[in-house]
Amino acid sequence: xxxxxxxxxxxxxxxxxxxxxxxxxxxxxxxxxxxxxxxxxxxxxxxxxxxxxxxxxxxxxxxxxxxxxxxxxxx
Numbered sequence: 001x002x003x004x005x006x007x008x009x010x011x012x013x014x015x016x017x018x019x020x021x022x023x024x025x026x027x028x029x030x031x032x033x034x035x036x037x038x039x040x041x042x043x044x045x046x047x048x049x050x051x052x053x054x055x056x057x058x059x060x061x062x063x064x065x066x067x068x069x070x071x072x073x074x075x
Contacts, residue, residue: 026034036044
């Protein structure tokens with residue numbers, strides 16, 4: 001799963017994106033900090049893990065494309 005797929009808005013329901021979390025709007029009179037729930041922290045951790053894995057695979061592909069060519073074997 002690519003992080004881009006998680007960010008792009010689609011008509012399909014994304015299991016990691018809960019629209020019920022985004023139902024409150026901050027007002028000027030709200031001076032207290034919002035606190036993250038354990039569920040929200042868990043979602044952020046999962047998204048971060050996916051992002052790191054995607055970055056590592058992209059880095060491996062780039063190294064194989066632009067790395068020094070392998071030495072030719074001497075016959």
